[in-house]
Amino acid sequence: MIDRRKFVKSCVVAGAGVIVGPSLSRAFTRTSDSTKFELASVVGDRYFENTLKAVNELGGMQKFVRKGNTVGMLINNTMDNAGTFTNPDISLAVLAMCVDAGARQIFMIHPTSRRYWQRSAFLEKLRSEVEGLQYSDETIDVKIDRGKSLKTATISKCLMTCDVFINIPIIKDHKGTKYTCTMKNMMGGCSGSSCQRIHFGDSPGLLNMFKGYYSNVELLSQSIADVNLARQPDLCVVDATVILATNGPSGPGELRTPREVIAATNCVAADMYATRHLGLNWEDLLVIRYAQQHGYGPRSLKDVQIKAE
Amino acid sequence: MMHWAVQEQGVTLLHLLPRSEVLGEWALTDSARTYQGRDLYLFIDGGADLFMEYGFRQALAAEYHGHRNEVINLEIYEMADPGAACGVYSVRCGDDAIPMDIGQGASGHSYYIMFWKGNYYVSVSGSDSTPEVRKWLEVIARAIDRTLAGSEHLPSIHRLLSNENLLKWEYIRGSLGLSSVDVIDVRGLEGFSEGVAGTYKDHTIVYLRWSGSKEAARCFDDVGRTLKSDARFRNSTVRNGTLTAVEARGRVICLRQSESYIVLAVASGDSVARASCEEAARSIRE
Numbered sequence: 001m002i003d004r005r006k007f008v009k010s011c012v013v014a015g016a017g018v019i020v021g022p023s024l025s026r027a028f029t030r031t032s033d034s035t036k037f038e039l040a041s042v043v044g045d046r047y048f049e050n051t052l053k054a055v056n057e058l059g060g061m062q063k064f065v066r067k068g069n070t071v072g073m074l075i076n077n078t079m080d081n082a083g084t085f086t087n088p089d090i091s092l093a094v095l096a097m098c099v100d101a102g103a104r105q106i107f108m109i110h111p112t113s114r115r116y117w118q119r120s121a122f123l124e125k126l127r128s129e130v131e132g133l134q135y136s137d138e139t140i141d142v143k144i145d146r147g148k149s150l151k152t153a154t155i156s157k158c159l160m161t162c163d164v165f166i167n168i169p170i171i172k173d174h175k176g177t178k179y180t181c182t183m184k185n186m187m188g189g190c191s192g193s194s195c196q197r198i199h200f201g202d203s204p205g206l207l208n209m210f211k212g213y214y215s216n217v218e219l220l221s222q223s224i225a226d227v228n229l230a231r232q233p234d235l236c237v238v239d240a241t242v243i244l245a246t247n248g249p250s251g252p253g254e255l256r257t258p259r260e261v262i263a264a265t266n267c268v269a270a271d272m273y274a275t276r277h278l279g280l281n282w283e284d285l286l287v288i289r290y291a292q293q294h295g296y297g298p299r300s301l302k303d304v305q306i307k308a309e
Numbered sequence: 310m311m312h313w314a315v316q317e318q319g320v321t322l323l324h325l326l327p328r329s330e331v332l333g334e335w336a337l338t339d340s341a342r343t344y345q346g347r348d349l350y351l352f353i354d355g356g357a358d359l360f361m362e363y364g365f366r367q368a369l370a371a372e373y374h375g376h377r378n379e380v381i382n383l384e385i386y387e388m389a390d391p392g393a394a395c396g397v398y399s400v401r402c403g404d405d406a407i408p409m410d411i412g413q414g415a416s417g418h419s420y421y422i423m424f425w426k427g428n429y430y431v432s433v434s435g436s437d438s439t440p441e442v443r444k445w446l447e448v449i450a451r452a453i454d455r456t457l458a459g460s461e462h463l464p465s466i467h468r469l470l471s472n473e474n475l476l477k478w479e480y481i482r483g484s485l486g487l488s489s490v491d492v493i494d495v496r497g498l499e500g501f502s503e504g505v506a507g508t509y510k511d512h513t514i515v516y517l518r519w520s521g522s523k524e525a526a527r528c529f530d531d532v533g534r535t536l537k538s539d540a541r542f543r544n545s546t547v548r549n550g551t552l553t554a555v556e557a558r559g560r561v562i563c564l565r566q567s568e569s570y571i572v573l574a575v576a577s578g579d580s581v582a583r584a585s586c587e588e589a590a591r592s593i594r595e
Contacts, residue, residue: 078354079353080370080372080380080382081382081421081434082420082434082435082436082437115338115339115372118378119380119436174355175355175356175358175359175485175488176355176358180355195354246403247356247401247403248355248356249353249355249356250353250355250356251421251434252418252420252421252423252432252434253401253403254403254405254418255419255420
């Protein structure tokens with residue numbers, strides 16, 4: 001029986017052909033005065049291995065998770081159609097890295113069904129790690145002083161209190177905000193009533209029922225930018241392998257296959273980079289523009305140190 | 310505007326599930342899930358609004374596993390009326406659809422089939438697009454088709470579209486449906502009760518209907534003002550009752566009010582857009 005540590009190591013070695021080497025990395029690295037924002041991208045069909053490589057390109061999981069840390073993982077895992085949920089190979093790779101880095105407790109911020117993990121061929125090898133995952137539905141009320149439309153939110157206590165918060169979304173089409181990725185995934189860590197307020201603000205509930213969830217996309221976009229002020233991820237791992245390009249977010253619809261795993265240190269940078277796969281310009285996306293106005297993301301991709309094949 | 314239909318007590322969609330004898334080695338995973346009214350948000354939070362806009366009653370979701378761990382997801386939506394089912398299908402079926410003889414409108418794609426029939430919109434999607442999965446997508450879709458009753462007519466507004474060279478059409482009941490017509494991003498087009506969009510080789514036509522001519526006129530005036538102040542449009546002018554502007558991608562958009570309708574035409578050239586718009590407005594009066 002091969003143990004997890006050896007298994008993860010062997011995966012990296014097995015996929016060494018697609019690891020971005022130092023010279024290639026430099027060739028595709030755009031540096032600027034700011035080294036605050038880092039992003040690594042690996043393209044290929046071995047999503048588990050490529051997730052390990054992308055995080056290694058940022059310095060490895062031990063850069064983010066220290067021995068004894070608690071980790072909160074926020075995975076987009078609620079839907080069933082192809083291209084609508086984060087590939088579980090990617091989530092399992094992140095989980096394996098966190099365990100290897102010495103995480104004391106790993107929490108799922110959003111409940112995860114057995115069906116979700118069963119979609120991965122890696123489940124058998126990592127079954128005990130999956131069984132060790134914890135979930136709590138405890139929430140806390142968070143004041144968002146700098147929020148423009150959202151001043152308070154009820155958010156998962158795990159998300160707010162864990163030592164390391166890892167956001168693991170899929171980039172895909174979305175009927176309201178045009179795309180969903182890291183920043184919108186944060187709604188998965190919010191209570192139902194907060195999600196309603198993110199959509200509608202403080203206007204009366206009955207009226208909202210008839211207006212629809214996307215009756216005010218500007219408010220929705222601003223609120224998403226606001227809620228990300230509560231806590232930003234320490235690490236983002238974005239699934240851009242097989243993604244839904246139409247009929248989002250639930251599908252089924254047109255699938256695109258960029259086969260890319262993206263790791264980033266900043267949620268805005270991750271979204272700015274990933275939206276290209278939907279044929280969108282990030283300049284046109286309100287969620288990104290409002291996040292930039294809050295000042296927690298790069299103003300341009302030139303401000304991001306990108307390591308890509 | 311969103312619509313909920315009152316659900317008859319105790320009537321679920323479970324009886325529509327294909328019987329096990331037609332499913333070969335495919336087995337239902339867990340039990341099928343059902344969602345009524347606002348519960349749809351629990352199933353497709355973020356995707357439910359479109360169904361609500363058209364008029365939603367209830368949905369059923371089931372998952373089948375094949376012997377090689379392939380998965381087929383089945384979703385059956387009971388809508389408020391045939392127009393709602395037809396409308397949802399029309400905006401979701403996509404551009405690359407291959408027509409199929411299932412239900413009253415069906416399209417096959419690499420990994421899914423969707424169709425509508427009567428009050429129902431159905432999607433069957435696979436975890437991959439292997440021939441085995443595709444074969445069973447069709448088996449399941451046809452089995453459900455056999456259990457559903459059809460309706461006689463398409464939404465009557467559909468008749469306004471000329472069938473000549475029509476590539477695709479979409480039936481609209483609100484802003485989300487309208488936003489699916491990718492050529493249109495005009496702000497202020499609100500309050501209409503229904504519409505239909507037709508895509509032709511060199512232009513797109515959209516008819517939107519209000520409850521009366523006064524309401525349509527009010528919206529037409531609002532859109533005129535909005536277009537003038539919207540930085541995404543330029544050269545906004547009104548000539549002989551036709552409002553014309555050029556959008557960011559360089560295409561020309563023409564709008565005209567005719568009775569309780571507003572007609573929009575979009576084309577790459579001014580003359581095609583204007584002629585299409587005026588002809589469409591004439592067709593309403595006739």
